[in-house]
Amino acid sequence: MSQDVLSTETSRRQLQQIITGLSDGVILLELDETIVWANDAALAMHGVERIGELGADAKEYARRFALRYRNNHPVPVANYPISRVARGETFSDVLVELTPTHDEARTWVHRVRSLVVTDNHGEPASLVLIMDDVTDWASAEQRFEKTFAANPAPAVICRLSDLRYIKVNPGFLEMTGYARDQVIGHSTYELDVLDQAENKDLAKQRLREGATIPQMQAELRMADGGSKQVIVAGQPLEFNDEPCMLFSFVDMEPRHKAEIALRQSEERFAKAFRLTPVPILVCSAADQVVLDVNEAFLDTLAYPREEVLGKTIAEIDFIHDRGAKTALFMALENSASLDRVDVRVRKKDAELIDCAVSADTVNIQDSPCYLLVLMDITERKRTELELVAAIEEVMKDASWFSRTLIEKLANVKNVNSPQLPSVSYTDLTAREREVLELICEGLADKEIAARLKLAPNTVRNHVATVYSKLDLHSRGEAIVWARERGLFSSAGRSRGQR
Incomplete structure (x- = not known):
C-alpha cells in the first residue's frame, strides 16, 4: 500500500472518529457518488439504523427518499443535495423536507450544507453532506405562518437589520388595499406605518431599539x-433567526361609525324622551330606582326632579294601589312588556288621576331597565262613569225600554275600547254566572229568583258575591263589564227581542 493511500485512509479514520459523536448528521461519499459512511445522527435523521439503508450511492438514495422544498414543490433528483455535492458543488442552508418512500407518514426537515475535502495536492478526496434536523423549528414556523395568515387583525413584519417588510397578512392587505408585492421587500421609509402616530418619536425610538x-x-x-x-x-x-418587529393594527373606522350611530341614536332617544308630552319614567329593573323622567312626568305629577331621581318607585309611592303596583312589576318581570294597564296615580298634592300604563324592558349601559309610559285617562274614566250612571237610571225602570236599546247603551264604550280578557269570569260559579246573565237581561232580583226558583235572599247573596269577585258596585257596571267582554250578547239579543 502506498504512503499516499495509507495517509488518506488514516485521515479518513481520524475524521470519522471526530464526527461520530457530533449532533449534526454527516454522510461521506466517494467521488463516484458511493456512500461510504454516515454517523448515527445522520442515520437517525433518515429513520434508518444501518448505512446500507441509505442506499449504495446517490441514485439509490434518491429512490429511497423523496425530497420537497418548503413550498411543497418536489426537488428534482439532479438538485438533491447528495447529487449536487457529487458534482463537487458547495452550498449552505438548503432547506428540504425528507420522506422515506416506503413510509410516507414520516417526514423530517433538514438544513443541509456541503463540504469538499481535498488531498495534499488540492484535489477533491472526499465529499461530505452535513445536515441539521430542524423539524421542530420548521413545525413551529409553519404554525406561526398559519396563525399569522389566519389572524383577522391586520399585521406586517419588518426585519430590524434593514427595516424592510418580510411578511404581510391578508388582513393588512384587505384593510389598506395594497397588493402583496407593494409591501414585501419595501422599507418602512417607503411605507411608514408610524408616520402619523400620536407619539411618533417614542415609536421610532422603540423601533430602533427593537423594543x-x-x-x-x-x-x-x-x-x-x-x-x-x-x-x-x-x-x-x-x-x-433574525430580529424583527411585528406591527399589528386595529381598524378604528367600524368602531368610529358604531360610536357615531350610537351617539345619534342616544340623541334621538333623549330628544324624543324629553319632548314627548306623555309622562315617561325609566327605572332599573333590579331595584326599581328611578334613573330619569321627562318634563311631562314632572308637570303631570307636580314633583320636582330632585324628589324623583335616585329614589325607588316604592319611596316615591305615586301608584295609589300597592297591590296594583306589585302586580304591574311582577307582570313586567314575567313578560318584559305591558300594554295599557289601568292604574290610579297619586300626584304630589295627593290628587288621584287615572292612567293607562304601557311598559317595556330596555337595556341602558348594558343594564336592564323598565320604560314606563303613563297616559292620563281621567277624562275617559269620567265619561265611562257618566255612561254607567245613565244606564243605572235606565235600569231603574227598564220594563218599557227596548232590550236592543239597553244593549246599545251598554256597548257604547266598546267602539273605542280594546276587548279585555274575561279572566275574572272564570272565578264565578255556575250559579253566579246564571245570575250575572239575568242581570244583563235587565231582570230585577225578584225576577231572577222566580226564573231560577230561588229565594230572593239567596239571589241577593249571589249578586253581592258577583259584585265582590268582579270589583263591581252596581247593575249598570255589571252590564258594561259583561258587554266589554262579549258575554251573553247573543243570548241577551234573543231574549230581548220579544
Missing part, C-alpha cells in the same frame, strides 16, 4: 392615497 411599541392611535396611508384611523402596536420577535 415593544405601546398601542397608540395613528393615521395609516391607504393604497388609493386616502388614510384610515387605526391603533398600531409593535412587538419584537425572532423570525428566521
